[in-house]
Amino acid sequence: MILTRHNVLRFLLSNNCITLRELLDESWEVVDHSSKNNNFSFISSSRGFFIKQYIPEGERFSYFGLKREYQCYLLAEDLGALNEAMPKAVCYFDDDNILITEYVTTSMSIFSYFREVDGDMQEIASLLGEELSKCHFLLSQSIKFSDNDVQFSSQKPSIFSPKKMSEGRELSLAQKQCIGILEKHRNLMDGLISLDAEWKVNGLIHNDMKLENCLVRFNTSKHISGVTFLDWEGFNTGDIAWDLAGIIEGYLTLLSSAMQRQAKKTHLFDHSKELSEISGQVRASLRVFWASYIEGSKIDAAYVKVLLKRVAKYSAARLIQSTYNKLENRNELSLDALLQIQLAHNLLAEPELNRQKLFGF
Numbered sequence: 025m026i027l028t029r030h031n032v033l034r035f036l037l038s039n040n041c042i043t044l045r046e047l048l049d050e051s052w053e054v055v056d057h058s059s060k061n062n063n064f065s066f067i068s069s070s071r072g073f074f075i076k077q078y079i080p081e082g083e084r085f086s087y088f089g090l091k092r093e094y095q096c097y098l099l100a101e102d103l104g105a106l107n108e109a110m111p112k113a114v115c116y117f118d119d120d121n122i123l124i125t126e127y128v129t130t131s132m133s134i135f136s137y138f139r140e141v142d143g144d145m146q147e148i149a150s151l152l153g154e155e156l157s158k159c160h161f162l163l164s165q166s167i168k169f170s171d172n173d174v175q176f177s178s179q180k181p182s183i184f185s186p187k188k189m190s191e192g193r194e195l196s197l198a199q200k201q202c203i204g205i206l207e208k209h210r211n212l213m214d215g216l217i218s219l220d221a222e223w224k225v226n227g228l229i230h231n232d233m234k235l236e237n238c239l240v241r242f243n244t245s246k247h248i249s250g251v252t253f254l255d256w257e258g259f260n261t262g263d264i265a266w267d268l269a270g271i272i273e274g275y276l277t278l279l280s281s282a283m284q285r286q287a288k289k290t291h292l293f294d295h296s297k298e299l300s301e302i303s304g305q306v307r308a309s310l311r312v313f314w315a316s317y318i319e320g321s322k323i324d325a326a327y328v329k330v331l332l333k334r335v336a337k338y339s340a341a342r343l344i345q346s347t348y349n350k351l352e353n354r355n356e357l358s359l360d361a362l363l364q365i366q367l368a369h370n371l372l373a374e375p376e377l378n379r380q381k382l383f384g385f
């Protein structure tokens with residue numbers, strides 16, 4: 025069945041996700057959040073569900089993302105210590121590709137929190153580092169010590185083979201321009217391709233780590249109480265550096281947005297403070313994020329430097345990948361996109377120097 029706003033309630037009731045009594049005791053609201061998946065929230069004032077359905081398009085029948093996400097949440101529940109770091113799974117329906125999780129109440133995506141609320145970047149960075157290290161450490165241990173039946177098969181990110189990204193797909197004009205820039209700047213293209221040989225399979229990772237997939241939670245006094253990572257469809261064996269780069273890319277795009285705002289002002293001086301303030305905050309946040317991740321993950325000191333080098337280069341790849349994805353359905357490259365490509369280019373061309381400039385360490 026295909027879920028719609030109108031049949032979600034019937035679906036939850038008939039599958040015993042909610043009882044009639046619970047339904048009648050509170051007032052509930054269904055909201056349609058469909059994007060790449062068919063998504064709905066079903067919430068009351070105290071609790072709720074998040075429902076995701078994947079509808080196969082054409083020949084893509086080999087999809088298993090939502091099942092993988094479900095398996096990840098079950099594993100996390102078994103491990104106990106990750107209950108806050110991920111939503112709790114309610115159930116999964118294989119035939120209809122439907123995953124139901126508990127709704128994380130009084131929360132918002134960190135992406136929106138930074139853009140709409142001008143929220144505290146550093147406090148969030150510290151929580152992200154701490155929780156991500158816990159996820160990597162505990163999930164990766166589970167591969168050795170628990171009898172789970174998840175089939176893992178690490179795949180390298182598609183951005184490491186930029187030519188393949190355009191194969192068999194209808195690209196927007198802006199995406200074609202983006203590929204054109206990569207082709208014209210050989211060192212940028214070669215830099216991305218060279219990452220393929222650097223990939224290490226060293227743990228269980230999220231794979232699609234980005235600020236849009238992270239929630240910040242608030243307590244009853246509206247203070248930050250923690251962070252939760254969502255959307256574990258890509259849960260797989262891979263390089264932990266790739267997840268770290270996903271968070272770092274989120275912070276770097278805050279910087280490129282500030283650069284864009286400054287560039288658009290006619291009186292540059294008026295807004296120079298904003299850019300320098302944001303770049304200071306981004307650097308401080310990246311330092312805090314890195315320190316709290318390293319502290320939590322118990323990574324050998326000798327390996328930290330090696331990891332950081334890879335993370336910086338992967339951050340460049342992440343910048344290009346997210347820029348490219350955002351250009352879907354666009355006719356023209358935006359200034360923001362160009363600035364992100366420029367940041368990526370700098371990081372790939374001179375990783376040490378530009379990492380120190382951008383990250384501040």
Ligand SMILES: Nc1ncnc2c1ncn2[C@@H]1O[C@H](COP(=O)(O)OP(=O)(O)O)[C@@H](O)[C@H]1O
Pocket residue numbers: 057059060061063073074076111125126127128129131132133236237238254255
């Ligand atoms: N369990 C949840 N609790 C609260 N909000 C959620 C939950 N799951 C998803 N969301 C919200 O819906 C958005 C999309 O969910 P996500 O799992 O990332 O789906 P998609 O695969 O479509 O990106 C998230 O960015 C978040 O804002």
Ligand SMILES: [Mg+2]
Pocket residue numbers: 236237255
């Ligand atoms: Mg998502």
